[in-house]
Amino acid sequence: MAISIEVTALLGFPGTYILSNEVVNTVGKNKDEKKVILDEILPKMLIAGFMTITISSVILAKFNVN
Structure with missing residues (x-):
């Protein structure tokens, strides 16, 4: 689960939902x-x-403030 949460940090929102559904459909x-x-x-x-x-x-x- 920790690795998948790390990958989630790279993908952002749409990727998280897609990735979760792919895991569910595969497993x-x-x-x-x-x-x-x-x-x-x-x-x-x-x-x-x-x-x-x-x-x-x-x-x-x-960065925008500076």
Whole structure:
């Protein structure tokens, strides 16, 4: 999970959702299993993606102020 969150930091928001769905479709064998996997990884991936955008915005704002 840590590696996937690191990759999320590089991809940002749209990539996080796409990556989560690809993992679910590849690993999950039936609908119930896919739902459990998606419910486990999607919130973590989305939060990591949003954090990337937030941190990037703060850094860019710092350069724009200077």
